[in-house]
Amino acid sequence: METLTELERGNIGPAAAGPVLSVKNLQVQYTAESGNVTAVDGVSFDIGAGEVFGLAGESGCGKSTIANAIMRLLQTPAKITGGSIELAGRNLLDLGEEELRRTRWRDVAMVFQSAMNSLNPVMTIGDQIVDVFTTHEKMSKQAARERAVELLKLVDISPDRLKSYPHQLSGGMRQRAVIAIALALKPSLLIMDEPTTALDVVVQQEIMHQIKELQQQLGFSILFITHDISLMVELSHRMAVMYAGKLVEVAPSKTMLDNPLHPYTNALMGAFPPLTGPRVELIGIPDAPPNMAHPPTGCRFHPRCPLAIDSCRTIEPPLLPGAENHEAACLLVPGYVVPRERSRR
Amino acid sequence: MSPAYSTSSLPGAATAPLVQVRNLSKDYQLGSFPFRSTVRAVNDVSFDINRGEIVALVGESGSGKSTIARILARLEQPTGGQLILDGQDIFATERRRASMRYRSKVQMVFQDPFGSLNPAHRIEHFLTRPLQLHGENDSPRALKLKLRELMATVGLGEQMLDRYPHQLSGGQRQRVAIARALAVEPEIILADEPTSMLDVSVRIGILNLMRKLRDERGVSMLYITHDLASARYIADTTMVMCAGDLVEGGESIELMAAPHHPYTQLLLSAVPDARRTQTVRPPKRDARGRNAARGTGERITLSKSHWALKVPEPAH
Amino acid sequence: MSLTDSTPATITAAGNPTVQIPEPPSPGRLVHGGFVHGILTNKKALFGLAILVLFALLALLAPLLAPGNPSDFGPEASLAPSADHLLGTTSKGQDVLALTLWGSRSSLAVGFTVGLAATFIGCLVGIASAYFGKAIDELLSLLTNIFLLIPGLPLLVVLAAFLPPGPVTVVIVLIITGWAGSARVLRSQALSLRSKDFVASAVVTGEKAWRIMFREILPNMASIVMSTLLGCVIYGIGAQAGLEFLGLGDTGSVSWGTNLYWANNDGALMTGDWWVLLPSGVAIAVVAFALAMINYAVDEITNPRLRVEKKG
Numbered sequence: 001m002e003t004l005t006e007l008e009r010g011n012i013g014p015a016a017a018g019p020v021l022s023v024k025n026l027q028v029q030y031t032a033e034s035g036n037v038t039a040v041d042g043v044s045f046d047i048g049a050g051e052v053f054g055l056a057g058e059s060g061c062g063k064s065t066i067a068n069a070i071m072r073l074l075q076t077p078a079k080i081t082g083g084s085i086e087l088a089g090r091n092l093l094d095l096g097e098e099e100l101r102r103t104r105w106r107d108v109a110m111v112f113q114s115a116m117n118s119l120n121p122v123m124t125i126g127d128q129i130v131d132v133f134t135t136h137e138k139m140s141k142q143a144a145r146e147r148a149v150e151l152l153k154l155v156d157i158s159p160d161r162l163k164s165y166p167h168q169l170s171g172g173m174r175q176r177a178v179i180a181i182a183l184a185l186k187p188s189l190l191i192m193d194e195p196t197t198a199l200d201v202v203v204q205q206e207i208m209h210q211i212k213e214l215q216q217q218l219g220f221s222i223l224f225i226t227h228d229i230s231l232m233v234e235l236s237h238r239m240a241v242m243y244a245g246k247l248v249e250v251a252p253s254k255t256m257l258d259n260p261l262h263p264y265t266n267a268l269m270g271a272f273p274p275l276t277g278p279r280v281e282l283i284g285i286p287d288a289p290p291n292m293a294h295p296p297t298g299c300r301f302h303p304r305c306p307l308a309i310d311s312c313r314t315i316e317p318p319l320l321p322g323a324e325n326h327e328a329a330c331l332l333v334p335g336y337v338v339p340r341e342r343s344r345r
Numbered sequence: 346m347s348p349a350y351s352t353s354s355l356p357g358a359a360t361a362p363l364v365q366v367r368n369l370s371k372d373y374q375l376g377s378f379p380f381r382s383t384v385r386a387v388n389d390v391s392f393d394i395n396r397g398e399i400v401a402l403v404g405e406s407g408s409g410k411s412t413i414a415r416i417l418a419r420l421e422q423p424t425g426g427q428l429i430l431d432g433q434d435i436f437a438t439e440r441r442r443a444s445m446r447y448r449s450k451v452q453m454v455f456q457d458p459f460g461s462l463n464p465a466h467r468i469e470h471f472l473t474r475p476l477q478l479h480g481e482n483d484s485p486r487a488l489k490l491k492l493r494e495l496m497a498t499v500g501l502g503e504q505m506l507d508r509y510p511h512q513l514s515g516g517q518r519q520r521v522a523i524a525r526a527l528a529v530e531p532e533i534i535l536a537d538e539p540t541s542m543l544d545v546s547v548r549i550g551i552l553n554l555m556r557k558l559r560d561e562r563g564v565s566m567l568y569i570t571h572d573l574a575s576a577r578y579i580a581d582t583t584m585v586m587c588a589g590d591l592v593e594g595g596e597s598i599e600l601m602a603a604p605h606h607p608y609t610q611l612l613l614s615a616v617p618d619a620r621r622t623q624t625v626r627p628p629k630r631d632a633r634g635r636n637a638a639r640g641t642g643e644r645i646t647l648s649k650s651h652w653a654l655k656v657p658e659p660a661h
Numbered sequence: 662m663s664l665t666d667s668t669p670a671t672i673t674a675a676g677n678p679t680v681q682i683p684e685p686p687s688p689g690r691l692v693h694g695g696f697v698h699g700i701l702t703n704k705k706a707l708f709g710l711a712i713l714v715l716f717a718l719l720a721l722l723a724p725l726l727a728p729g730n731p732s733d734f735g736p737e738a739s740l741a742p743s744a745d746h747l748l749g750t751t752s753k754g755q756d757v758l759a760l761t762l763w764g765s766r767s768s769l770a771v772g773f774t775v776g777l778a779a780t781f782i783g784c785l786v787g788i789a790s791a792y793f794g795k796a797i798d799e800l801l802s803l804l805t806n807i808f809l810l811i812p813g814l815p816l817l818v819v820l821a822a823f824l825p826p827g828p829v830t831v832v833i834v835l836i837i838t839g840w841a842g843s844a845r846v847l848r849s850q851a852l853s854l855r856s857k858d859f860v861a862s863a864v865v866t867g868e869k870a871w872r873i874m875f876r877e878i879l880p881n882m883a884s885i886v887m888s889t890l891l892g893c894v895i896y897g898i899g900a901q902a903g904l905e906f907l908g909l910g911d912t913g914s915v916s917w918g919t920n921l922y923w924a925n926n927d928g929a930l931m932t933g934d935w936w937v938l939l940p941s942g943v944a945i946a947v948v949a950f951a952l953a954m955i956n957y958a959v960d961e962i963t964n965p966r967l968r969v970e971k972k973g
Contacts, residue, residue: 058544200405201571205615227545230617271545273552273578275601275618282578284549288514418865448867461858465880478867525866 019046020088020189020221021070021108027082028065028074037292039065041245042083047189052215052222054236054253056229056268060289061242063225064113067193070223071110072100088188105136109182113194115175119166125152125177126162132184151180155210172203176210183214191223196231208235230272233257238325241265244290244300247319251326261328263305299331307332361432362393363532363565364417369426371412386412388589389642390426394533397563399555401580401597403573403612408586410569414535417567418453419443431532449479452526456538458518462510468521469506472496475528491528499524499554516547523554533565534558540575552579573616577601582650585609590642595651605645605653703962709954716948720765727759731915742936749936752927760920761940767828767916768898768945774832775897779839780890786840787847788874788882791855802848808841817900821909831910835900843889850885854878884963891956895949902945917941 028040040062047053057063068074070085072092085092087107095103112118120128126148133144149159155176166174175195182190192211196204212235215222226232232239233253240250241264249262260266267285274280285304290296296303302312311331319327322334371387387409394400404410415421417428419442428435430450439447455461462471472492476483483491493503499520510518519539526534536555540548556579558564570576576583577597584594585608593606604610643655700706719726735754742749748757790801816838824830854860855878863873879886898917904910905918908926912919920941924930929937 058546201573201617202405202611202615205617208617228617229545234617268546271549272618273549273574275574275577275613275616279578279598281553282549284553285546286550288516288547289544418861420861420864443867445867448865451865453862453865455858455862457858461862463859463863463877463881465877474863474868475866522862525862529866 018049018089019086020049020051021047021223022086023066023070023083024086025083026066026069026080026085028062028069029079029081031077031079032293035293038081039078039245039292040069043242043245043247044083045240045247045250047221047223049188050215050219050221051238052224052236054224054226054232054239055242056226056232056239057242058227058268058289060244060292062245063242064193067110067191067223067225070191071104071108073110102136105132105182105187106185107187108189108191109185109187110191110193111175111178111182111195114198115178115195117174117198119174119178121166124163124165125169129162129177129181129184132181136185147184151184152177154183154214155180170203171199172206175199175203175207179207179211179214183218183220186218187220189221189223191225193225194227195224197226197228204231211235229268241268244295245292246300246329248301248330249326249328250319251323251328255323255326259323259326261322261326261333262301262330263307263332264301265328267306299329360396363396363398363431364394364567365427365429366393366413366417367391367427367429369413369416369428370424371409371416371421372424385589387416387423390586390589390591392584392591392594394565394567396532396565397559398582399559399566399568399580401568401570401576401583402586403570403576403583404586405571405612407588409589410586411537413586414453414537414567414569418451418535419447445479449529450532451535452529452531452533453535453537454519454522454526454539457542458515458522459510459542461522462518464510466509467506468508468510468513471521471525472506472528475525479529495524495528498527498558500550514547515543516550519543519551520554523551523558527558527564531564533567535567535569537569538571539568541571548575555579573601573613574618585612590654593651593653595647599648599651603647603651605647605651607656609653700958700962703958705954705961706958709951709958712947712951713955716765716769716944716951719762720769723759723762723766727756727762729759731755731759731763732913739932739934741934748940749934751923751937752929752932752934753923757920757936757940760915761917761944763915764917764920764941765944767914768901768918769948771828771832771835771901771916772894772898772948775835775839775901776890776894778832778836779893779897780843780886782836782840783843783847783889783893784879784886786844788851788878790844790848791851792870792874792878794855801844805841805844805848808838809845811838813838813900814903817904818907818909821904826911826913828911828914831901831904834904835897839893839896839900843893846889847882847885850882851878854881884959887959888956891952891959895952898945898948902941917945 023046024044026040026043027038030037030039043062043066045053055063055066065074065078068078069080070087070092072095074080080093087103090103092100092103119125123131126145129148129151130141130144133139133147134141139147145162148162152159152161157173157176157180161169161173166177169177179195195211196207199207208231211222215235222235224232224236229239229241233256236253238251239253239256240247241256241262242248243264249256249260249265251261256265257269260269264285267283270282271284273282287304290300290303296313298311298313298316299305299308300316302308305312309331315331317329317331317333319329320333322328369387369390370385373384373386375382375384390409390413392400402410402413412421416423423436426436430447435447462468469492472495473488476488476491480491492506496503496506501517501520501524505513505517505521510521513521522539523534539555540551543551552575555566555568559566568576568580573583580597582594583597583600585592585600585606587608593600593604593609600609601613604613644652645655646652700710732755735750735756737746737750738754739752740746740750742757746756746758748761750756751760786801786805790798790805817834820834820837821830824834860873860877863877868877901910901916902918902921905912905916906921906925908922910916910918910922912922918941921938924934924937924941927937929935
């Protein structure tokens with residue numbers, strides 16, 4: 001796209017329409033025999049109406065934990081130990097079991113990773129969709145069946161597939177069926193946790209396209225979680241990168257791509273070999289993400305960061321403003337004065 | 346061998362290829378009596394791998410690429426075709442079981458770093474066994490030296506030898522798997538999607554290691570992947586598989602700059618690349634190049650190292 | 662499929678979100694120190710082990726605790742439990758406590774022998790079946806199924822009737838009828854391990870078949886082999902008692918089963934001499950219970966999801 005829309009530039013969204021989702025200082029801990037592990041450590045972000053918000057990070061960073069926390073699906077030993085999650089103004093952490101059940105699927109729905117494998121293998125697709133309607137709304141089976149047909153058409157599945165069992169559909173079709181089921185009650189927020197990871201690249205492209213069309217058509221917000229940044233850039237309006245339980249950078253997608261401020265984001269972008277241009281040797285990120293039971297002091301990325309300075313070992317930077325609507329948790333963010341200037345490593 | 350099959354443009358291509366695959370086929374029987382059906386997973390595939398060359402075999406799941414790797418690893422029996430390694434016709438001379446000689450020349454690295462190392466053994470075990478099976482009787486000191494060397498080659502510290510697989514990260518386990526394959530000093534390593542289950546930032550390290558092994562030790566590789574970008578990064582030659590057929594092959598950069606077969610073009614357009622300027626609208630599902638692939642098996646030569654399967658003309 | 666950081670299942674297994682352990686039991690963690698430590702800290706296991714150790718000790722020390730031949734007829738018949746005879750006497754004047762103590766030797770010996778042998782054969786058949794597949798699998802599975810389908814008790818009876826009486830017969834008969842059940846279970850487990858990449862990798866390295874079966878596949882089956890063993894021991898003890906109760910064992914020997922046989926034969930129930938019947942029966946039940954406890958414990962240790970939450 002040549003010019004960024006207002007939404008893409010991040011100027012509309014949270015402030016203007018009132019956020020659909022507002023996460024503030026969320027903290028999630030896992031209790032283990034050896035001690036508590038903080039998997040999500042003070043994460044805050046907002047998602048506006050009709051906005052696609054991408055959350056990128058590698059395994060162990062805590063992104064799936066956030067998704068499960070929002071849906072209140074965490075099981076022991078995981079527990080939300082701090083912060084708030086507000087969905088259209090209501091704090092989800094205050095809701096009781098019954099209210100939660102009503103909120104789930106109606107206001108917020110989730111598509112899990114390889115959700116296509118979580119379809120009930122002994123029920124037809126049609127029955128499973130009808131199930132959603134009859135469970136959550138007072139509706140006759142006939143009416144539910146009609147709505148099911150509409151839903152399938154929405155995701156480009158022919159209605160005669162209503163009588164098919166999951167194993168009779170291809171992986172891509174099943175994933176589309178799962179997305180249809182998630183959208184059945186027209187939630188205002190859809191959380192997608194690695195929805196295309198288990199799919200082939202061609203099918204992946206189709207699904208991504210489908211999601212984009214659905215989002216533009218129905219106007220729901222999306223929290224899109226993935227480890228593949230390049231996948232997310234085209235779909236998301238804004239993006240956040242997560243590392244070791246914290247957000248390290250938040251920006252509109254195009255800006256993040258063109259001008260990453262955090263060294264981790266930069267390294268992550270550089271980990272994808274190009275399809276054009278000369279062969280250049282790429283350098284990944286050395287070592288591995290930290291053990292969350294004993295995270296590094298100061299900035300959590302500093303042991304692996306090529307630009308780390310002495311202060312990085314002691315100061316844990318919060319998200320600092322680097323440009324318009326662009327924040328990064330790094331002492332080297334332009335304009336930020338490091339308290340004690342020392343020579344680089 | 347006819348020039349149409351030779352896929353290398355590297356210097357030294359005049360010497361005989363290390364591996365020659367001719368008309369390889371593999372059928373699977375599905376179902377039980379009386380509802381039997383046959384699936385042709387690999388259909389009449391032919392290609393060469395030269396010494397010191399990395400050949401990428403790219404395709405989606407179900408394309409047959411992993412099957413080819415498993416046949417070359419002698420984990421599966423082919424339905425038909427020839428495999429010539431170092432001039433020896435393998436299927437003719439060792440029909441039922443692979444010889445130890447074969448095993449010392451052809452090794453494999455698997456996709457799942459969590460599943461390919463037996464959780465009950467220490468790291469040391471995985472490197473010692475191949476040395477014991479294929480090597481001379483080493484004294485304990487000589488063995489220890491070799492272990493240290495192997496670990497250093499793949500960038501791991503000696504102290505990891507005492508650990509168990511569950512104590513290592515995915516990237517480290519994959520390095521151990523590569524070290525294990527290297528222990529017998531093979532001529533070719535079959536790498537079946539070695540990075541697809543690893544974190545993004547770790548993948549490059551493994552790919553760089555593979556490049557290093559080719560550059561410094563002259564080890565050939567058959568790199569199976571669904572990721573065109575990584576194939577372009579490390580492979581000299583790239584071949585594209587679609588539903589059992591080998592549809593295109595050639596020097597990697599050249600092939601991806603000018604893909605000829607419709608399926609290759611489809612695959613290339615589907616790769617998410619944020620840096621690309623044009624957004625490609627995926628074609629309708631039915632119009633995939635797949636059906637077009639089953640042609641006569643004839644190849645068109647596009648350049649010295651680039652060929653593509655001839656696509657039959659649509660009936661008028 | 663690529664890694665993501667967590668699903669609830671993997672977190673429960675590991676506790677540490679960054680270390681991916683996709684399958685809950687990791688034999689690597691267990692085989693060295695972890696298992697022993699697990700057993701020693703598990704209440705169920707300790708309880709079961711304590712009972713077994715107690716019985717084993719009593720069996721070993723029987724000659725000391727109740728010297729003489731317990732089968733010898735005695736002067737005082739059918740006495741209720743008293744200070745002289747803690748568990749009373751039988752209608753033949755035999756001391757019930759002595760009979761029970763001496764009986765444990767035979768019962769435990771037969772039980773564990775049958776258990777070990779049946780498990781061993783089951784392992785052999787099951788793993789070979791899974792590893793070689795095709796024709797060998799068909800053959801061995803057929804064999805297993807035959808032995809499974811033949812009704813156990815009638816087969817026991819028939820075999821016991823034709824073979825010469827004695828402890829060896831009992832052991833043989835029980836092994837023949839007991840191995841098939843475990844073979845089936847072990848084959849399933851071995852099959853699922855067979856398809857793992859580490860087995861394929863051992864093949865590609867050039868390992869021989871038997872080495873792969875017993876050094877690669879078997880170590881990963883430790884917990885199920887243990888369960889099978891415990892189950893077979895229970896089977897051994899119980900089936901021996903059953904055979905002997907029917908009079909098909911060696912009625913001249915002293916074991917819990919023969920004690921019950923003679924008790925029944927001498928009409929202990931009719932005369933109301935409960936002390937003759939009870940001890941041997943209770944002994945069998947208690948040992949079976951102890952073995953079951955250990956079985957539960959092994960399950961818990963190897964599958965962290967079953968572990969009881971520790972407070973704090």
